[in-house]
Amino acid sequence: MLVRLLYASRAVDTSSAAVEDILAQSRQHNAACGITGVLCYGGGVFLQAIEGGRSAVSELYGHIQRDPRHKDVELLHFDEIDERRFSGWTMGQVNLGKINQSILLKYSEKPELDPYAVSGRVSLALLQDLMATAAVIGRG
Numbered sequence: 001m002l003v004r005l006l007y008a009s010r011a012v013d014t015s016s017a018a019v020e021d022i023l024a025q026s027r028q029h030n031a032a033c034g035i036t037g038v039l040c041y042g043g044g045v046f047l048q049a050i051e052g053g054r055s056a057v058s059e060l061y062g063h064i065q066r067d068p069r070h071k072d073v074e075l076l077h078f079d080e081i082d083e084r085r086f087s088g089w090t091m092g093q094v095n096l097g098k099i100n101q102s103i104l105l106k107y108s109e110k111p112e113l114d115p116y117a118v119s120g121r122v123s124l125a126l127l128q129d130l131m132a133t134a135a136v137i138g139r140g
Contacts, residue, residue: 077120
């Protein structure tokens with residue numbers, strides 16, 4: 001049973017080293033658990049989609065909720081899926097500081113990442129658009 005979970009959180013430490021540490025740990029852990037996904041980061045906000053087996057995704061989300069590097073963790077969307085959309089990434093990365101702001105403006109009132117202000121479906125559409133425009137980096 002494959003599932004996709006989408007959540008938002010705020011970084012406690014917004015330094016690039018802290019974000020890189022989260023990504024490195026995700027890539028190392030997720031591959032062993034069969035989890036794929038993408039992490040979007042900008043303005044101190046994380047938007048992350050994780051896909052995999054229901055138990056593995058549930059366990060990872062529970063860990064994220066308890067992780068002291070995250071605050072304001074909020075579930076945006078959860079769905080049983082037939083296939084993965086982010087299968088090419090153990091944890092792909094999108095640095096919103098380096099993308100065309102019109103992509104963000106397409107999905108929100110202002111050209112900034114604020115998944116707390118839009119629906120989970122809109123946030124998922126944003127991630128898919130970023131993937132389609134090759135804004136996702138850090139394969140495998």
